[in-house]
Amino acid sequence: MHDQEKNWILMTGVTRGIGRSLAEILRQRGISVCGLVRPAKVQQVSGWLDAVVPWELELPWAENSAETLFSTLSGKRVIGFVHAAGVLGPMDDVPDAGNVQAWVRWWSASAAAHRVNHASGMEILTAVLPKLSAWKNTTGKRSSFVAHLSSGAALKPYVGWNAYCASKAAILMDFKCLAAKIAAGQTTVLSVAPGTVMTDMMKQVLASDPSAFPALPKFKSLEQSGGLVAPEVPAGQIITWMLDSSQQQIEAWHGEFYDVRTNNSLTK
Ligand SMILES: NC(=O)c1ccc[n+]([C@@H]2O[C@H](COP(=O)([O-])OP(=O)(O)OC[C@H]3O[C@@H](n4cnc5c(N)ncnc54)[C@H](OP(=O)(O)O)[C@@H]3O)[C@@H](O)[C@H]2O)c1
Numbered sequence: 648m649h650d651q652e653k654n655w656i657l658m659t660g661v662t663r664g665i666g667r668s669l670a671e672i673l674r675q676r677g678i679s680v681c682g683l684v685r686p687a688k689v690q691q692v693s694g695w696l697d698a699v700v701p702w703e704l705e706l707p708w709a710e711n712s713a714e715t716l717f718s719t720l721s722g723k724r725v726i727g728f729v730h731a732a733g734v735l736g737p738m739d740d741v742p743d744a745g746n747v748q749a750w751v752r753w754w755s756a757s758a759a760a761h762r763v764n765h766a767s768g769m770e771i772l773t774a775v776l777p778k779l780s781a782w783k784n785t786t787g788k789r790s791s792f793v794a795h796l797s798s799g800a801a802l803k804p805y806v807g808w809n810a811y812c813a814s815k816a817a818i819l820m821d822f823k824c825l826a827a828k829i830a831a832g833q834t835t836v837l838s839v840a841p842g843t844v845m846t847d848m849m850k851q852v853l854a855s856d857p858s859a860f861p862a863l864p865k866f867k868s869l870e871q872s873g874g875l876v877a878p879e880v881p882a883g884q885i886i887t888w889m890l891d892s893s894q895q896q897i898e899a900w901h902g903e904f905y906d907v908r909t910n911n912s913l914t915k
Contacts, residue, residue, distance in 0.1 A: 652724075653677075653678075653679045653723070653724065654677075654678050654679065654724055654726045654782050655678070655679045655680070655681055655697070655698075655720075655723045655724060655725045655726065656673055656678055656679070656680055656681070656725070656726060656727045656728070656729060657681045657683065657720065657725055657727070657728045657729070657771075657775060658670055658680055658681070658682055658683070658728070658729045658730075658731055659682070659683045659684075659702070659704060659729070659730050659731055659732035659767075659768065659771070660730070660731030660732030660733065660796075661680065661682035661683075661684060661692060661696060661731070662682075662684055662685075662688050662691060662692060663846065663847055664731075664844070664846035664847060664848060664878050665731060665796060665841050665844055665846060665878045665881060665882055666729075666731030666732060666796075667878070668878040668879045668881075668882030668883075669729065669731055669882045669885060669886065670682065670696065671695075671879075671882075672879070672882050672883055672886045673886060674695075674697070676886065676890065678726075678890075679697035679698070679723075680696055680697050680698075681696070681697060681698040681699070681700060681719060681720065681723075681725075682696045682698070682699050682700070683700050683701075683702035683704075683716070683771065684699060684700075684701065684702065685701070685702070685703050685704075686701040686703065689701050698719050698723075700712075700715055700716050700719050701715065702716070702771075704732055704762060704763045704767040704768075705759045705762050705763055705767075706762075707762075708770050708774075713774065716771075716774070716775075717778075720775065720778060724780045724782065725775065725778060725779055725780060725791075726779065726780055726781075726782040726789075726791050726792070727779065727791055727792040727793065727794065727889075728771065728772055728775050728776075728779065728792075728793045728794070729793075729794045729795070729796075730768035730771070730772065730793075730794070730795040730796070730818070731795075731796050732763055732764075732767075732768070733763065733764050733796065733815075733848065734759070734760050734763045734764065734811075734848075735760070735808070735810075735811050735848060735851055735852065736756060736757055736759070736760025736761075736764075736808075736809075736810030736811050736814070737753050737756040737757055737760070737810060738807045738808065738851075738855050738856075738859055738860055739753070739807075739856070739859050740807075740859055741753055741809075756810070757809070757810040760810040760811060760814050761810065761813070761814045761817070763814075764811070764814035764815060764817075764818060765814045765815075765817040765818040765821065768795055768818055769818065769821050772793050772825075776793065776834060779791030779792075779793070779834055784890060784891060784893075785891070786891075786892070786893035786894070786896075787893065787894065788894060789835075789893075789894050789897065790831065790832050790833060790834055790835050790894065791833075791834045791835070792834060792835040792836070792837055792889065792897070793822075793825075793834060793835075793836055793837065794837040794838070794839060794889060795818055795819075795822060795837075795838055795839075796839060796840075796841055797815060797818070797819050797838040797839060797840045797904055798811075798815050798840055799840060799913065800812045800815050801815035801816045801818075801819040801838075801904075802816070802819075802904075802913060802914065805860070805862050806859075806860065806861050806862070807855070807859045807860035807861070807862070808860070819838055819904065819914075822836050822837075822838050822902065823836075823838075823902045825902075826901050826902025826903075827902060831897075831898040831901035832894070832898070835897050835898060835900070835901050836901055836902050837889065837897070837900055837901075837905065838902075838903070838904045838905065839885055839888070839889075839904075839905045839906075839907060840904065840905070840906045840907065840908075840913060841878075841881035841882075841885065841907055842876060842880075842881050842906070842907055842908040843866070843869050843874055843875050843876070844875065844876055844877070844878050844880075844881055845870075845875040845876065845877060845878070846878055849866070849875055852866050853866055853867065853870060881907050884907040885907055888905065888907070900912075
């Protein structure tokens with residue numbers, strides 16, 4: 648099949664966790680996946696992904712190769728962009744400003760989390776938005792879509808997750824602003840919460856210091872009760888919702904926040 652005949656999805660976060668499961672399921676469904684991955688991870692994914700673009704999300708646009716991104720997408724029918732990458736950012740308390748080294752380290756880790764979770768995702772999204780194409784599923788014509796993996800932390804404050812909550816809230820609002828600007832029939836703007844998922848990010852949460860992260864017992868108890876699901880579970884639910892909904896069904900989620908656990912909105 649020629650590239651023009653295939654449907655492609657551009658994604659971040661394909662190396663591990665939920666993003667990797669999403670990419671694997673998309674490929675099983677016959678959708679080609681182009682992953683934006685750190686240069687050091689290109690070799691790791693190039694054996695199974697359809698296309699790879701080296702991209703370090705912590706770095707600003709000018710320090711990545713937009714030329715490679717655009718030339719890789721050229722001639723392909725790209726129906727969507729999914730920003731699945733994310734980091735927790737610093738979870739220890741902000742150090743005293745007098746401790747200059749620790750202070751600078753903390754704020755630079757916080758800035759990196761804001762870039763990965765919010766700014767870089769929006770930057771890539773905005774650049775590729777005009778290049779996205781409509782497509783067809785079994786229900787009929789669908790507009791292109793952009794999506795990001797959101798979190799309850801975008802809405803609820805957690806002590807120790809300042810950078811994570813703030814950056815997740817920022818991208819959620821950026822998505823809502825975009826949805827207010829463009830029609831769903833042009834590009835559907837989707838925010839989706841995967842629930843509590845056993846990934847490397849969750850392992851980092853479970854290994855955190857309870858004095859810095861007082862919500863730790865909640866996650867430990869979810870771990871014991873089986874409430875931390877494998878990444879392929881929400882990934883399968885997200886793909887079914889994202890790909891198999893009709894245009895009318897998916898438009899109901901334009902600028903909204905879909906929770907896969909309840910099939911409901913978290914912000915309506
Ligand atoms: N796990 C949960 O319970 C949960 C709940 C709600 C929302 N989420 C959201 O779901 C998304 C995926 O989370 P996860 O749990 O699957 O995380 P994960 O297993 O830790 O995977 C994170 C992904 O982000 C990529 N990434 C991080 N920093 C990057 C950078 N600087 N440049 C390029 N790629 C980078 C990683 O690539 P590398 O391999 O190169 O590091 C990896 O592919 C995140 O947005 C997270 O906020 C997760």
